[in-house]
């Protein structure tokens with residue numbers, strides 16, 4: 001009997017035939033991705049392209065079953081393909097890529113367009129939102145999936161028909177004003193984030209010289225405090241240079257310890273206002289530093305002693321032990337920089353799986369906690385908090401992959417796909433563990449799916465004769481804003497009533513508006529037009545819907561420029577737009593802009609709007625349960641999500657009770 005006879009019996013010969021010739025894209029070869037690839041292979045899909053930017057890590061092996069220990073550090077996509085080659089049907093073609101799906105030089109719109117269906121098996125909002133946007137351009141369905149511990153969901157998305165990925169509000173991590181982190185911590189999580197996001201980043205990461213040291217950013221209006229924080233930061237930059245100037249790694253490490261835990265704390269103590277209602281920190285005792293300084297014979301810093309401390313990663317280390325671990329990690333990190341090919345520009349990123357960076361964050365966070373009389377945490381716990389970890393459960397991943405694969409079957413019945421498809425989610429706390437829900441129409445206020453999206457084809461982008469004026473004329477001819485602007489039979493009037501639009505290229509580079517016409521006679525090329533870039537047309541009166549045009553070069557065009565006819569641009573839902581500054585610099589990288597997604601950025605009252613200005617905190621103190629491993633989200637988010645997902649039972653009236661599900665899941 002042929003190997004595929006069972007699958008034919010299960011899904012029917014007709015559907016199997018369609019699957020056999022279908023070409024699909026799987027984005028992500030992690031927890032869900034490995035399971036989903038196996039499912040798609042066993043279903044007999046004709047061609048599967050799989051993209052993952054990452055390499056295999058030891059911590060992936062417990063659930064990403066296509067990988068083995070020997071595969072560590074190898075590409076996930078290539079290794080996954082190799083593993084499934086052993087059991088795939090002969091007709092299946094597999095194509096792996098090791099790259100970010102957001103790399104538009106590798107993956108342009110035409111490349112995405114070759115697929116019948118796209119499966120997301122990602123772990124971050126940016127990449128998910130990106131695929132969402134691409135699928136909106138192509139009006140192509142995709143299946144979104146995610147898990148967090150025991151919770152998981154699969155959401156088929158039919159662009160401009162059902163809710164898109166951005167329609168639902170995502171949980172945003174909590175943020176705290178920088179001053180809480182840098183001057184007045186009161187919880188272990190504050191110290192952990194100071195160690196990871198501030199101290200480590202300043203000493204070894206990309207230098208953030210412009211770390212907006214203003215009142216709003218720092219969350220403090222105490223001038224003395226602001227000055228202290230600014231000086232502290234500048235001094236840290238100098239200290240970073242001591243990586244090269246110090247006579248020895250021990251000297252480098254001790255200088256850092258003295259500055260951070262004695263000098264800087266003493267400076268903070270001088271700001272009386274800070275300590276009126278708070279307990280004063282106690283700087284590190286200099287005699288401890290001296291003790292380590294005199295440890296020339298390496299009694300305390302003996303490797304066996306260090307190994308012993310590090311082996312007890314679930315224990316609460318003493319102050320001395322934390323100091324020893326910190327010195328050890330600083331010595332190692334300095335060595336890594338000095339041994340690199342280009343030490344002056346070499347940077348190290350914090351990674352929870354990089355022992356040196358984790359040891360640094362754990363020990364420096366704990367020393368700071370001791371100084372501020374905050375409970376210390378074990379290295380194990382700190383790894384969970386710093387890595388934003390919640391256990392990934394292999395079974396949840398397998399279930400979600402299974403539902404994702406099953407949902408794909410509906411896409412081959414073009415008329416029925418929207419009606420037949422279901423959101424599926426699991427929750428061990430509701431009466432039935434697996435709950436289906438119908439799909440809902442897109443949100444009227446969604447910043448992504450209320451935008452009109454079309455293609456802008458240009459025959460030859462290098463053609464110097466193609467000026468912005470030519471393009472503008474084409475836009476005004478083809479895109480009709482009439483209802484919003486007064487109709488008139490008089491030609492002069494009509495001219496005066498020309499739609500007032502602005503044109504933005506890339507993320508937010510304004511190249512034209514009614515008061516900024518300097519670029520009209522510049523060529524599109526000189527303005528930075530290139531393939532795979534987005535041109536946004538905005539109505540200056542903010543009444544009509546925004547239009548995004550995806551730029552493609554098409555040598556076969558009969559005209560120089562092609563823009564589809566849009567007979568009447570619909571009105572947009574009312575919402576604030578960010579102001580865009582004029583700019584004529586064409587060198588801006590291509591990115592999709594999420595900045596106006598106000599809905600998604602709603603936060604607690606005490607959190608200011610611009611999250612870039614804040615150190616982002618996972619949780620207000622309730623760290624994930626330390627008995628749990630390998631995770632990606634917050635305990636608190638899980639409970640919130642659980643609340644959201646509670647379904648009374650199968651009789652839930654979907655018409656009246658719209659279930660809002662957070663799609664920001666991680667695996």
Ligand SMILES: Nc1ncnc2c1ncn2[C@@H]1O[C@H](COP(=O)(O)OP(=O)(O)OP(=O)(O)O)[C@@H](O)[C@H]1O
Nearest residue numbers: 028029030031052053054100101122123127666667
């Ligand atoms: N922009 C992107 N392009 C391609 N692949 C991506 C992109 N962003 C994330 N991924 C991949 O998506 C996969 C998500 O899988 P998963 O959530 O299991 O994460 P993981 O990194 O394997 O595990 P963990 O985060 O728990 O260590 C990862 O393999 C990751 O490399």
Ligand SMILES: [Zn+2]
Nearest residue numbers: 164167446449
């Ligand atoms: Zn939407």
